[in-house]
Amino acid sequence: MPAPAIVFPADPLNPRRPDPHFAWEARTLRELGGEQYLVDHDALLAGDVAEAVRRVPEDCGPLWCRGWMIPAVDYAAFDRALADRGANLLTSAAGYASAHELPGWYGVFEGATPPSTWIPLSPAAGRPGAEQLAAAVERLGGHGPAIVKDYVKSRKHEWDEACYVPELSDLASVGRVVDRFVELQGEFLAGGVVLRRYEEFARAGGGDGTTDGLVNEPGAGGGPAGGPAGARGRGGNGERPVEARVWWLDGEPVLVGPHPDAPGQSAEPDLTGVRPLVRALGCRFVTTDLASRADGSGWRVVEVGDGQVSDLPRGIDASGLLTSLIAA
Ligand SMILES: Nc1ncnc2c1ncn2[C@@H]1O[C@H](COP(=O)(O)OP(=O)(O)O)[C@@H](O)[C@H]1O
Ligand SMILES: [Mg+2]
Structure with a gap:
């Protein structure tokens, strides 16, 4: 069995190159010696799935994808079209839907999530x-x-x-x-x-800085999504809640990083309670976005996602994650 390859969306303006948003990830993968193929995301969403996978070689074996979000029904068609070419996505269509859509993961995470x-x-x-x-x-x-x-x-x-x-x-x-x-x-x-x-989560920029695990880096401003405009009505101090994005592969955290909306804010969440839930979900590659309750009473799962379509903050060291994927 060959090592898994990773498919990325092609640049719509230059189909032989990865989409600029994923170019750095694709470059890191190449440096690690990983195999990559390109797919046409727009064709996939337009229902032309044969065209979407045209550049994936026949019989290339196991695949992960990294790319833009795909509606669950289109992912199922993508999975079938790849299977017809002798390529198999390592996340099944059912697994994708259960991590990607809230009703798919909620039952497992109930009690740990709002x-x-x-x-x-x-x-x-x-x-x-x-x-x-x-x-x-x-x-x-x-x-x-x-x-x-x-x-x-x-x-x-x-x-x-x-x-x-x-x-x-x-x-x-x-x-x-x-x-x-x-x-x-x-x-x-x-x-x-x-x-x-709605639950009150700890925020960057004062007040909540004493909460265990929150690392408030100097100058971490929250980026375009943060700031007072984004936080109006949240009853907080004008900063967005700090979320950590944890990337799980086969039930193990392979990367703990910032949320892509606030790449300058980091957190070190306690994963003790989340790990068994991720394992119970049974999907191989998922992300969990975690926030600390403002009263310091623990970490909450804000959101679960399929790891293939979760955004990876630019500038983060993705080599450990990508190495794990191509060794999985
Ligand atoms: N139940 C909640 N209580 C408090 N804040 C929440 C809650 N759900 C979401 N939020 C806030 O809203 C943001 C967006 O919600 P989220 O479920 O992550 O949707 P999206 O998929 O758009 O990121 C979160 O990052 C968090 O700051
Ligand atoms: Mg979110």
């Missing part, structure tokens, strides 16, 4: 009905702040308008935030609407 509920919805179905929303609010306990997202992404950059719900018992305002979220997601709405109880 309480959540969801309303399945197709992009064509429009907004959820008032009764559906009221029932979802009820399932979350009926009151207190919450956040809105879909099975995969939030609109955290439109925090007040389409993400943060100050009070669940105000059903009219829940409806407004959800409607706006659905409207802005448009055809990209993934799976349905998720409501999650």
Whole structure:
């Protein structure tokens, strides 16, 4: 069996090169002696999956992919098209969906992640009905702040308008935030609407700096996603919560780094409670985004992701991660 290769998205302007966003990762892989192939991400999303995998050689064996997020249904088609060429993605379509979409991982992480509920919805179905929303609010306990997202992404950059719900018992305002979220997601709405109880997490820049494991680097400003605009309405001190992104391969943490939205902020989370959950999920390559509760009572799983489509902050040393992938 050959060592796994990694497929990257091709540069849409130059299909023989990796997409510029992934070029440094591809370069690191090459320096490590790893094999890489290119796929056409746009063709994949357009449903032309044969075209998407055209440059992957026949019978090339085991593959990981590193690239942009792919809807679960397109990943399944990608997996089949590669299998037809004698290449096998090491994350199955079912495994991808369970790490990539909140309802897929929530049951395993329940208790370690903010309480959540969801309303399945197709992009064509429009907004959820008032009764559906009221029932979802009820399932979350009926009151207190919450956040809105879909099975995969939030609109955290439109925090007040389409993400943060100050009070669940105000059903009219829940409806407004959800409607706006659905409207802005448009055809990209993934799976349905998720409501999650809001929890206060430790932030960079004072106040929470005493919390174990948070390393507040001088000058770490939070980047474009941080800062007061992004944090309005969060009731905090104007900085985004500090999240650590942990990359797991076969149940072991192979890289603990910053969240790509705030590459200058690092954290050293306690992984004791998360490790058995990652193992229970049973997916080989996943990420967990962890934040420390503001009251210091421990680390919470903000989000789980498939490691193939989780963003890797530029400038991080990815050689250990990539070495592990091609040895897996
Ligand atoms: N339940 C929650 N309580 C408090 N803050 C949250 C909660 N869920 C998300 N957030 C904040 O919103 C941001 C975006 O949410 P997340 O679920 O990670 O969606 P995305 O996929 O868009 O990154 C998180 O990085 C975190 O700062
Ligand atoms: Mg996130």
